[in-house]
Amino acid sequence: MNNQPLSFVHPGPDSPWTTYLMQVDRVVPYLGHLARWVETLKRPKRALIVDIPIELDDGEVAHFEGYRVQHNLSRGPGKGGVRYHPDVTLEEVMALAAWMSVKNAAVNLPFGGAKGGIRVDPKALSNKELERMTRRYTSEIGIIIGPQQDIPAPDVNTNPQIMAWMMDTYSMNTGTTATGVVTGKPIHLGGSLGRVKATGRGVFVTGREAARRLNLDLNGARVAVQGFGNVGSAAAELFAQAGAKIVAIQDHTGTIVNAKGMDMAVLMPSLKQYGGVGAFKGAEKVDDEAFWDVACDIMIPAALEGQITADRARRLKARLVLEGANGPTVPSADDILADRGVLVVPDVICNAGGVTVSYFEWVQDFSSFFWTEDEINLRLDKIMIGALKKIWDTADRHRITLRTATFAVACERILTAREERGLYP
Numbered sequence: 220m221n222n223q224p225l226s227f228v229h230p231g232p233d234s235p236w237t238t239y240l241m242q243v244d245r246v247v248p249y250l251g252h253l254a255r256w257v258e259t260l261k262r263p264k265r266a267l268i269v270d271i272p273i274e275l276d277d278g279e280v281a282h283f284e285g286y287r288v289q290h291n292l293s294r295g296p297g298k299g300g301v302r303y304h305p306d307v308t309l310e311e312v313m314a315l316a317a318w319m320s321v322k323n324a325a326v327n328l329p330f331g332g333a334k335g336g337i338r339v340d341p342k343a344l345s346n347k348e349l350e351r352m353t354r355r356y357t358s359e360i361g362i363i364i365g366p367q368q369d370i371p372a373p374d375v376n377t378n379p380q381i382m383a384w385m386m387d388t389y390s391m392n393t394g395t396t397a398t399g400v401v402t403g404k405p406i407h408l409g410g411s412l413g414r415v416k417a418t419g420r421g422v423f424v425t426g427r428e429a430a431r432r433l434n435l436d437l438n439g440a441r442v443a444v445q446g447f448g449n450v451g452s453a454a455a456e457l458f459a460q461a462g463a464k465i466v467a468i469q470d471h472t473g474t475i476v477n478a479k480g481m482d483m484a485v486l487m488p489s490l491k492q493y494g495g496v497g498a499f500k501g502a503e504k505v506d507d508e509a510f511w512d513v514a515c516d517i518m519i520p521a522a523l524e525g526q527i528t529a530d531r532a533r534r535l536k537a538r539l540v541l542e543g544a545n546g547p548t549v550p551s552a553d554d555i556l557a558d559r560g561v562l563v564v565p566d567v568i569c570n571a572g573g574v575t576v577s578y579f580e581w582v583q584d585f586s587s588f589f590w591t592e593d594e595i596n597l598r599l600d601k602i603m604i605g606a607l608k609k610i611w612d613t614a615d616r617h618r619i620t621l622r623t624a625t626f627a628v629a630c631e632r633i634l635t636a637r638e639e640r641g642l643y644p
């Protein structure tokens with residue numbers, strides 16, 4: 220083999236890219252003749268690093284580092300979110316882009332995988348600075364994004380307003396009104412009903428299905444949620460509506476527990492007021508590490524990568540882990556959870572609800588015909604339940620975890636497209 224190792228990243232053990240590569244290695248025995256193409260999954264097709272200089276409100280100039288990575292475009296245009304976080308690196312964005320390739324193929328959307336990010340603490344910027352940074356970033360990556368090329372969306376610390384600025388900047392630069400260049404937009408700019416809560420809804424729908432198979436009654440089930448943003452809060456609300464008790468929540472402002480379950484009607488409005496769960500009066504504040512020891516039936520990691528380490532996997536009390544976040548479980552922890560009989564619904568299917576409704580948004584923007592929220596939710600549920608069933612059948616057939624089964628289903632689709640397209644030139 221003449222495959223040269225990538226020279227531009229040096230990922231450490233348990234880092235997102237290393238985790239992703241180990242997940243790919245585990246699927247190779249199930250790929251049959253397509254294993255010949257597996258190297259294509261182990262390197263991004265394209266990775267762009269951009270400098271983003273902006274003028275701050277005090278007149279100083281600040282530079283930020285931005286990325287857009289297109290991991291695989293065999294099945295369609297790139298699709299994946301944009302993250303603003305001080306710890307973002309090229310290597311992390313590569314892993315997130317690769318997981319998007321797998322996720323989009325797992326739910327059979329006609330997209331490849333991509334992801335973007337800026338290494339910045341957005342909370343330290345004013346609204347005007349955030350807008351200038353977003354617009355400059357969009358201009359810089361404008362050479363590789365577009366409604367038919369690569370379609371960004373929200374991720375950690377990005378939201379519909381940021382998508383509106385991205386759409387406007389791209390439209391100004393191209394002289395069109397290109398609503399289809401990003402998804403997760405505000406509704407009156409071509410956004411889709413149901414998009415904001417779609418990822419959390421997908422976590423709930425796949426979680427409900429997994430709980431049914433475990434004979435775990437959601438009514439009264441104890442749920443712990445790490446990360447209470449777009450994904451975690453929407454999932455928690457749906458579990459609470461189904462009768463579950465939200466017994467622990469952790470976000471960047473702290474960890475709160477209440478064995479009787481939190482009152483979501485009181486908690487949700489207080490989030491806006493305090494900027495997180497840390498100050499919530501209806502629960503006890505505990506040490507962050509104690510979160511992983513809380514007595515619960517369902518654990519929903521919905522914050523960042525690498526949160527469920529081997530040590531935490533040994534301590535976890537839950538029977539079911541629903542990966543709202545991307546890459547929350549490192550491979551050694553995955554093995555420990557499997558040995559302990561804890562069922563993990565992996566990120567690449569569990570949190571695919573967001574990109575599925577993003578796909579609906581993209582289709583609606585092209586046809587300029589918009590669906591009702593009920594239509595969106597019905598179609599979303601149907602796609603998620605159908606995709607999970609196929610994955611579960613694959614897991615049962617090969618006696619493998621749901622993660623390896625999701626990779627098997629998805630990688631077969633990606634590599635079939637790779638093979639049928641053939642190599643250029």
Ligand code: NAD
Pocket residue numbers: 373374375376377418445446447448449450451469470471472495521522523524543544545570571573574
């Ligand atoms: P968000 O910015 O809305 O929320 C992130 C949450 O994580 C916040 O509550 C924040 O306080 C918390 N958090 C950050 N650092 C933390 C830490 N060190 N410990 C505990 N909590 C911490 O982001 P989001 O869109 O909800 O994304 C969360 C995860 O879900 C990410 O892994 C993201 O990639 C994934 N995801 C998001 C979407 C989507 O549609 N937004 C889709 C698929 C997957």
